[in-house]
Amino acid sequence: MEERDFLAEYQPLVFSQLKKSVKHGRLAHAYLFEGDQGTGKAAMSRWLAKRLFCTDLQDDEPCNRCNNCRRIEQGEHPDVQIIQPEGQTIKVDQIRQLQAEFSKSGFESRQQVFIIQDADKMNASAANSLLKFLEEPPGSFLALLETDALGRILPTIQSRCQIIHFLPLAPEHLIEKLVKDGIGKESAQLLASLTNGYQKAVEIYQNEWFNGAKDTVMQWFTYLEKRDPQAFIYVQKRILPLAKEKEQQRLLLQMLLFYYRIKRDRSTESATESTRILELLLQAEQKLTANVSFQNVAEQLALRIIYQK
Numbered sequence: 001m002e003e004r005d006f007l008a009e010y011q012p013l014v015f016s017q018l019k020k021s022v023k024h025g026r027l028a029h030a031y032l033f034e035g036d037q038g039t040g041k042a043a044m045s046r047w048l049a050k051r052l053f054c055t056d057l058q059d060d061e062p063c064n065r066c067n068n069c070r071r072i073e074q075g076e077h078p079d080v081q082i083i084q085p086e087g088q089t090i091k092v093d094q095i096r097q098l099q100a101e102f103s104k105s106g107f108e109s110r111q112q113v114f115i116i117q118d119a120d121k122m123n124a125s126a127a128n129s130l131l132k133f134l135e136e137p138p139g140s141f142l143a144l145l146e147t148d149a150l151g152r153i154l155p156t157i158q159s160r161c162q163i164i165h166f167l168p169l170a171p172e173h174l175i176e177k178l179v180k181d182g183i184g185k186e187s188a189q190l191l192a193s194l195t196n197g198y199q200k201a202v203e204i205y206q207n208e209w210f211n212g213a214k215d216t217v218m219q220w221f222t223y224l225e226k227r228d229p230q231a232f233i234y235v236q237k238r239i240l241p242l243a244k245e246k247e248q249q250r251l252l253l254q255m256l257l258f259y260y261r262i263k264r265d266r267s268t269e270s271a272t273e274s275t276r277i278l279e280l281l282l283q284a285e286q287k288l289t290a291n292v293s294f295q296n297v298a299e300q301l302a303l304r305i306i307y308q309k
């Protein structure tokens with residue numbers, strides 16, 4: 001997908017804002033793109049670089065075909081420097097090298113762009129070195145910093161940049177992205193119902209606990225569906241051992257809620273019954289939030305679903 005299509009769909013506000021700024025020559029010198037992984041920060045940086053260097057703009061959009069666009073796409077344009085962590089950190093030498101590149105050509109008034117990906121990974125001396133650079137910029141440049149951990153960026157750097165917030169992915173986009181990563185459709189849907197953050201979703205997915213819990217809750221759901229009294233015993237036997245932490249307890253209830261929602265959306269049976277159970281589940285979540293013990297909440301829930309008409 002070209003940057004333009006991706007950005008127009010995933011980040012329409014950010015995209016139209018920056019498009020306008022560049023069109024009217026009002027770009028700031030430094031931007032800090034802040035948002036979850038996969039929300040389009042790198043695409044936005046690439047689009048801006050292309051927009052500034054493209055030799056064949058089409059309707060104010062980079063053509064993606066000219067020599068400059070292609071070199072930027074491949075990360076090989078001499079005036080577009082991209083810095084990424086080497087290992088776990090961005091080191092001061094990387095920033096110094098960047099400065100050297102810029103001062104070499106600083107007297108020519110040509111436009112230059114540098115992009116710092118995972119800017120939160122700069123170690124302290126790299127960050128300080130960058131700060132000096134931002135304070136006394138040589139020539140005409142555009143700095144694009146990207147981060148998914150704004151809190152780890154020095155406040156002094158933040159204050160030198162215009163901060164642009166990238167919205168979390170909409171659930172359908174999150175699902176799309178997770179499926180593209182090779183996660184099964186149903187797991188992706190389940191994950192998107194548990195969180196709206198891409199990173200968080202991947203984190204939950206990679207957690208061994210999740211895959212066990214998914215199957216266990218599925219089995220619980222099957223008992224509950226049949227109003228089988230096993231559903232009550234199952235809480236003690238299989239659900240509680242999975243619910244040691246508060247976060248896990250919350251996720252277990254949300255998973256059950258997910259299975260019931262799917263059932264409601266697929267089923268042609270009376271909607272009243274599904275609605276009643278969804279209400280019971282929401283009540284259960286509220287009780288959990290109000291610090292009723294998880295065992296209590298889960299057992300009561302099971303009893304209500306099994307025995308109440």
Ligand SMILES: [Zn+2]
Pocket residue numbers: 053054055056057062063064065066067068069070
């Ligand atoms: Zn072009």
